[in-house]
Amino acid sequence: DTAVSQTPKYLVTQMGNDKSIKCEQNLGHDTMYWYKQDSKKFLKIMFSYNNKELIINETVPNRFSPKSPDKAHLNLHINSLELGDSAVYFCASSKRDRGPSEQYFGPGTRLTVT
């Protein structure tokens, strides 16, 4: 059973389009994340939700909008795609704890904007 799953795995689209990436976790975790990994493998957090509430919102263009319909799902919608949005996007989840707990990552969605 896949713990953190993302769809689609690959996404190729043209500049100006709007696209969504979906994420689901079956671990019973309270917290979910979106990360962006650029071509140099640098991994940066974008957003985090805890029980459907936004708790981390980094400096990300407002073309990016996360949505959490329930605590097992966190989707990422991107409007007006630009060439610089090309990257691998990772979803992750973790359980709520007093200290930092392990984040479980999905397999990633490779987005290519042409």
Added chain:
Amino acid sequence: AQSVTQLGSHVSVSEGALVLLRCNYSSSVPPYLFWYVQYPNQGLQLLLKYTSAATLVKGINGFEAEFKKSETSFHLTKPSAHMSDAAEYFCAVSDLYNFNKFYFGSGTKLNVKP
């Protein structure tokens, strides 16, 4: 904000040789530190974590890391490299005020030669 620096974007070792991947952190107080591994076309997987208990932390697949406050380091080691260890390794530190927020290093690609 906290940060981690990984020295050496590429490390190459022979099978059976010692693996040493370097990570230095910057933080005003001892932070929580993590090592993750990323195999090609996959998400990140936790190797080990330091949470202010024992300074020598043992992880999966024979890896371990030692927290050294005086050197602000958390280097990852493995006594004997195996071909299956070839992957990208990331050091991460959690934010002191928001445990859910991780800052990742730029990664070190480990190549294992037969």
